[in-house]
Amino acid sequence: MSHxxxxxxxxxxxxxxxVAAVAGEVVANHxxxxxxxxxxxxxxxxxxxxxxxxxxxIDSDVLDAAKGCKIVANMAVGYNNIDLAAxxxxxxxxxxxxxxxxxxxxxxxxxxxxxxxxRVAEGDVEMRAGRFPxxxxxxxxxxxxxxxxxxxxxxxxxxxAVAMRARGFDMKILYHGRRSSPSLDAxxxxxxxxxxxxxxxxxxxxxxxxxxxxxxxIDAKALARMKPSSYLINTARGPVVxxxxxxxxLREGGIAxxxxxVYEDEPAMAPGLADCPxxxxxxxxxxxxxxxxxxxxxxxxxxxxxxxxxxxxxNLLNPEVWxxxx
Ligand code: GLV
Numbered sequence: 001m002s003h004x005x006x007x008x009x010x011x012x013x014x015x016x017x018x019v020a021a022v023a024g025e026v027v028a029n030h031x032x033x034x035x036x037x038x039x040x041x042x043x044x045x046x047x048x049x050x051x052x053x054x055x056x057x058i059d060s061d062v063l064d065a066a067k068g069c070k071i072v073a074n075m076a077v078g079y080n081n082i083d084l085a086a087x088x089x090x091x092x093x094x095x096x097x098x099x100x101x102x103x104x105x106x107x108x109x110x111x112x113x114x115x116x117x118x119r120v121a122e123g124d125v126e127m128r129a130g131r132f133p134x135x136x137x138x139x140x141x142x143x144x145x146x147x148x149x150x151x152x153x154x155x156x157x158x159x160x161a162v163a164m165r166a167r168g169f170d171m172k173i174l175y176h177g178r179r180s181s182p183s184l185d186a187x188x189x190x191x192x193x194x195x196x197x198x199x200x201x202x203x204x205x206x207x208x209x210x211x212x213x214x215x216x217x218i219d220a221k222a223l224a225r226m227k228p229s230s231y232l233i234n235t236a237r238g239p240v241v242x243x244x245x246x247x248x249x250l251r252e253g254g255i256a257x258x259x260x261x262v263y264e265d266e267p268a269m270a271p272g273l274a275d276c277p278x279x280x281x282x283x284x285x286x287x288x289x290x291x292x293x294x295x296x297x298x299x300x301x302x303x304x305x306x307x308x309x310x311x312x313x314x315n316l317l318n319p320e321v322w323x324x325x326x
Pocket of ligand 1: 075078101286
């Protein structure tokens with residue numbers, strides 16, 4: 001049977017080749033930009049499968065436009081861009097790309113921890129501006145990292161990979177989540193309630209998916225519980241943090257700093273955030289390494305190809321749909 005497959009944005013190999021090998025027709029956005037809503041609605045129409053990115057909002061209108069579609073394969077581990085319930089109601093399988101971006105996202109979390117505490121970006125700016133006055137005993141002092149307490153919110157794979165690295169920094173590790181984590185417990189991390197984690201951690205690092213429960217989990221109240229000497233790190237999803245409240249507390253010095261890779265309304269930032277010298281700001285680079293993006297492309301394509309070949313995709317998010325269709 002000849003399949004029509006949509007790829008919503010230019011992505012690295014090997015995904016496109018794997019898809020092309022099974023699809024009769026590939027309709028693709030060859031540009032490195034997200035499609036407009038109208039373009040997306042038109043691209044997916046009449047497709048048997050859609051390979052999409054976290055920059056595409058796949059809601060019921062898009063799913064209706066993709067009538068007859070069997071699978072939406074997201075090239076991301078997070079899938080808050082897809083209305084999973086709406087896809088399930090329409091019998092459309094949804095997959096993501098877990099696992100392959102764990103290590104590089106943990107690496108970037110550590111880049112933010114070290115970067116914000118040791119003022120790495122600020123120091124670089126000083127050097128380039130020719131403002132380095134020479135070594136000074138009080139010059140550009142930052143926060144300590146080694147031996148401090150790391151609080152991980154969300155007990156999943158990425159949090160565990162961040163914790164493994166923290167052992168090398170001799171840190172005490174606290175974590176909070178809806179379930180306990182045998183792998184975090186095994187490395188000596190202590191499960192605590194959110195209140196205690198916020199109050200005791202020197203670094204609070206977010207590793208939860210974005211859901212209605214985690215939206216603004218870190219609001220003004222939560223931020224106020226953090227120590228004035230502590231740092232907030234976010235490599236998860238922007239809306240987990242109330243960004244306006246974060247700007248306010250950063251300005252007031254209520255916490256020492258924030259290392260952010262994600263924002264509430266990407267690619268925009270809350271007014272004032274860019275003017276906070278105690279914020280280290282990265283443009284959503286968690287999975288942005290050549291190897292990881294290639295692996296994400298491969299896994300998204302493999303999920304899609306599995307379904308077009310009549311097989312259960314390895315990273316199925318709504319298995320109840322699979323049971324219904326088989
Ligand atoms: C990246 O943010 C992802 O969810 O894959």
